[in-house]
Structure formats: C-alpha cells, structure tokens
Amino acid sequence: MLNQVLPPDIRVLAWAAVEPSFSARFSCLKRTYCYFFPRANLDVALMNVAAQKFVGVHDFRNLCKMDVANGVTNFHRTILTAEVRLVDRDEETEQQTPFQMYQFQVTGQAFLYHQVRCMMAILFLIGQRLEKPGIIDELLDIENNPRKPQYSMAVEFPLVLYDCKFENIQWIYDRQVQEFNVTHLQQLWTTHAIKCHMLYCMLKGLDVAEIPTDTGSGNSTTIPWRDITPPVCNQISALIEGVRARKYKRLMERPKCESLESRISHFVHRGRIELGHLKKTKYSDMEPDEQMKNKISLEDTESTDIDGPEQATKRICMSTE
Numbered sequence: 001m002l003n004q005v006l007p008p009d010i011r012v013l014a015w016a017a018v019e020p021s022f023s024a025r026f027s028c029l030k031r032t033y034c035y036f037f038p039r040a041n042l043d044v045a046l047m048n049v050a051a052q053k054f055v056g057v058h059d060f061r062n063l064c065k066m067d068v069a070n071g072v073t074n075f076h077r078t079i080l081t082a083e084v085r086l087v088d089r090d091e092e093t094e095q096q097t098p099f100q101m102y103q104f105q106v107t108g109q110a111f112l113y114h115q116v117r118c119m120m121a122i123l124f125l126i127g128q129r130l131e132k133p134g135i136i137d138e139l140l141d142i143e144n145n146p147r148k149p150q151y152s153m154a155v156e157f158p159l160v161l162y163d164c165k166f167e168n169i170q171w172i173y174d175r176q177v178q179e180f181n182v183t184h185l186q187q188l189w190t191t192h193a194i195k196c197h198m199l200y201c202m203l204k205g206l207d208v209a210e211i212p213t214d215t216g217s218g219n220s221t222t223i224p225w226r227d228i229t230p231p232v233c234n235q236i237s238a239l240i241e242g243v244r245a246r247k248y249k250r251l252m253e254r255p256k257c258e259s260l261e262s263r264i265s266h267f268v269h270r271g272r273i274e275l276g277h278l279k280k281t282k283y284s285d286m287e288p289d290e291q292m293k294n295k296i297s298l299e300d301t302e303s304t305d306i307d308g309p310e311q312a313t314k315r316i317c318m319s320t321e
Contacts, residue, residue: 003180008188011181014171024164030080032163033116035104035154036087041233042127044102048084050126050133051104053140054119055079061260062139062148063119064112068263069272075260077115079108084123098233099200105162120154122251124236130248138252147256152242 002012018027061075087101104120122139125131138145207226214220237244258266267273 003177003184008184011184012177013181014173014177016169016171018169027166029165029167030107030109031111031161031165032105032107033111034160034162035116035120036158036160037102037104037120037124037239038098038235039096039100039102040098040235041231042102042124042236043129044084044127046129046133047104047123047127050123050136051082051084051106053133053136054082054106058140059142060112060115060140061142062145063115063122065114065118065153066148066260066263067113068260069267071273072112073260073264075112077108077110077112079106082106098231098235114153116159117153117156118151120159121151121240124154124240125151125251128236131251135251145252147259149251149254149256151251151254152240155239155241158239 006012057076057078059075060077064075066072066075083105084102085105087103104116104123106116106119122131122136126133126135139148207224209225210222211225211228212220212222264273
C-alpha cells in the first residue's frame with residue numbers, strides 16, 4: 001500500500017522489526033556505493049589499480065567537500081573495498097567497446113560529503129591518462145598536501161547507495177509487493193532500454209557517413225566516419241561538472257582550496273560553530289582568536305561561501321592526539 005503513494009523513483013522492498021533506538025544512519029555497519037559509467041576511451045584496468053589506493057584508513061579531506069559549517073572536522077574514514085569492474089561480468093570478453101558499462105564499487109564504514117563523487121573524478125583523470133595512480137597517494141598525504149587542489153566533481157546521477165549492512169536485521173518480503181516492484185522496474189527498464197537503443201542506432205547510422213579528408217596534396221577524398229582516427233569517444237565529458245579546459249593542467253599544479261584551519265576560523269568568527277580545543281601547536285598558549293590570526297594568513301581567511309540564513313551555533317572538538 002505504501003508503494004502506491006510514493007514517487008515512482010522510491011520503492012519499499014522489504015521491512016524489518018527493530019528496536020526503538022535503531023537509526024538507519026548510525027546503526028549502519030557499512031555502506032556500499034556504486035557509480036556507473038561507460039568504458040568510452042578509459043583505461044579501466046589502470047583505474048582499478050588506482051582504486052585500491054583508497055582502501056584503508058585515510059584522511060580524505062582532499063577527496064570530499066569539507067562540511068565544516070556542520071561541525072565536521074575529522075576527515076578520517078575507513079574504506080573496506082574498492083573496485084572498478086564490468087557491471088555484467090558475463091559480458092567480459094576480449095573485445096572491448098566504448099559502450100560497455102562499468103561501475104566503481106566502494107564499501108566503507110562511513111563517507112564524507114561528496115566523497116565518492118570526488119574519488120570518481122580522480123579515477124576519471126587516471127582513466128584518461130591525464131594523471132598517474134600515484135596522484136591518489138599525494139592527495140591522501142595530508143602532511144605534505146594539506147590543501148585540496150581545485151578540480152570538478154563527477155556528476156551525481158550515476159551514483160547509487162547500493163547496499164547498507166545492519167546487525168541482526170531480518171528483512172521480510174511480501175509476494176505481492178515483490179511482484180509490484182519487479183513489474184515497476186521492468187517497465188522502467190523497458191522505457192530506458194528502448195531510448196538507449198534508439199540513440200545507439202543513431203550513432204551507428206552516423207558511422208557510415210562519408211567524411212572529406214585532406215591528404216595534403218590538394219586532393220580531397222572521403223572515408224566513413226567509423227574509420228576516422230583517433231575515434232571520437234567523448235562519453236565521459238557528460239559525467240564531469242563544469243567546462244573542460246582546452247589545455248590540461250596537472251592536479252598538483254593547480255590553485256589550492258582553503259585549508260581546514262581557515263574554514264574553521266571562518267565559521268568560528270561567523271558564530272556558526274564554537275571552537276572546543278585546537279590540536280596542540282606552537283599557538284596553543286594563545287587565545288583561540290589569536291591562535292587563528294597568527295596561524296592563518298589574511299588571504300586564507302577570506303571565504304568564497306555564499307552566506308545563508310543564520311543557523312544555531314554548533315560546538316566542535318578537535319582531537320589533541
């Protein structure tokens with residue numbers, strides 16, 4: 001009955017009895033996200049090698065959007081598994097095409113704001129051979145690279161919260177509900193699969209178009225579009241926010257975003273958060289305001305955030321370890 005009144009993109013699959021203290025967010029032991037994308041001209045094997053570097057406990061401040069305004073100052077997260085692979089492994093053959101669908105599947109105990117989209121953006125750069133897998137090591141090296149280089153995130157629509165694991169949860173399925181959901185998903189698949197195939201046929205039709213070529217001798221000949229080299233594989237351009245620069249600039253050579261200390265200082269001065277106690281530094285004997293003035297340059301304290309409505313003050317506490 002609940003599915004009948006929900007929006008078409010939200011469906012209840014099963015239910016379970018839980019304790020009153022249960023929280024869908026905080027009782028979750030681990031989460032799995034999937035990000036879907038076409039192979040295009042990507043080196044997916046290299047992307048998979050690079051993805052393994054995410055596994056473990058790391059400070060991901062350079063691979064997320066820092067949400068300091070909401071009191072988030074700890075950016076250490078645990079990634080359990082990370083993999084780039086074919087969506088349907090039954091299609092794994094020696095012949096690879098730009099239209100094969102792949103997924104980045106990552107499982108962790110918790111994630112930061114826009115973390116997976118930032119991770120995916122870096123993997124796309126590696127897959128296009130614009131960066132080497134070692135760039136992930138550099139981004140995770142907070143001691144030497146405490147400020148995030150400016151880069152665009154991957155877009156949001158291919159990202160799916162694929163699975164959540166809870167302790168002692170027994171899901172109960174109903175036959176009628178299952179039939180309703182399967183039918184609904186089959187209908188959605190039919191609609192989108194037909195549109196997808198129509199577009200694919202249009203692309204195939206353009207492959208036979210005769211394109212003039214200049215041989216350099218003044219004589220113009222034509223060849224089918226499918227024989228043009230290098231082939232045009234721009235599918236990934238639809239999955240990165242913003243406009244691509246004409247000339248690529250290496251990630252670590254780009255301007256850097258504000259530091260964590262700068263963000264904290266900004267929101268402390270605005271009264272959005274209260275500073276508990278700073279990590280012990282050479283400024284620890286000073287008052288908090290004086291600490292920030294001495295630790296952060298005036299340039300760093302300038303914020304590019306758009307001011308929103310005033311919110312209740314949040315208290316944060318930074319580890320002294």
